[in-house]
Amino acid sequence: MKIKAEMGSMTFLIAALTATFALSLVTGISGSFLDSGTEAIVQFRLPRSTLAMLSGGFLGVAGALTQNLFRNPLASPSILGIEAGGSLAVTALLVAGLSLNLAPIAALAGCLVALMLVLTFRSNLILSGLAISTAAGSVGSLLLSIALNDPGRAVSVLQWLLGSLSGRGWSDLMRAIPFAAAGLFMSWRLGPAMDTMMLGSQVASSVGVDVERKKLTAVTAVALLTAAAITGGGLLPFVGLIAPHLARSTGGYRAGSLKSNSIAAKSFCLGAILVMFADLIARTAAGPRELETGVITGVIGGPFFLWCLWRQQGKEART
DSSP: OHHHHHHHHHHHHHHHHHHHHHHHHHBOTTSOBTSSHHHHIIIIIHHHHHHHHHHHHHHHHHHHHHHHHHTOTTOOTTTTTHHHHHHHHHHHHHHTTOOGGGHHHHHHHHHHHHHHHHHHTGGGHHHHHHHHHHHHHHHHHHHHHHHTTSHHHHHHHHHHHHTOOTTOOHHHHHHHHHHHHHHHHHHHHHHHHHHHHTTOHHHHHHTTOOHHHHHHHHHHHHHHHHHHHHHHHSOOTTHHHHHHHHHHTSSSOOTTOSOHHHHHHHHHHHHHHHHHHHHHHHHHTTTTSOOOHHHHHHHHHHHHHHHHHHHHHHHHHHO
């Protein structure tokens, strides 16, 4: 029964992902179907929809891995400041006028620095993440003010900070794929070890798991996946928080009943659906003008984060 429920929920998510992707392809800026013809679909919407799908999927897996790594349901690349660190590094790259081919490396460096800071202050995980996000946002605003001397560059910086998918193409996706492929492979290989580590570090060590090495691998995988998402879509907040929570609510989840790789696969689908849905809203809500996709995910994710805080406080009060 459990296997059938898992297969059923996964089949449903894949079907929902396919339907959302198809809807994203055929929906124009005005909200009408096929309003720009086949050429617009192939040249503009196909790469954009693919980028939205994969960026959301990468953040979903990164979020699931982050929550397992820190054993905290509120942990995610956005809440812990990992996305903000990567986005700040790419912003600095743009302001300096360097090639966008360096964006994945810059994003990875920024994500790793943010993760190291979080690990240093992990006794107060959420507060340290919020502090990193605030500091990175302030420096990003400073860089944006510097870039205002060049209006074209300022627009590029602002779009990156707000998570805009407008004008993105296959080249953006190609820059992100190597980092994403490495991160997904590492995440998949970590699955069995993460399942054991959820029982406690001592238990994992007793059965031969090199806990510290696995944690380092997990940190690297989170940084790679987050950097790939930032390279593809800019700053897309709360996706890595929402997707794993929804993934755990599918298939009759009970604590410990879903394996890490199963949660990661579902988180990929749900993160992809969320970003494609947000991008659909961004394209159609204020047509012909486009909104930024990251703004939409922020509007959706803010209340969700508050709900998670309220629920966790309720659990702590009962214990």
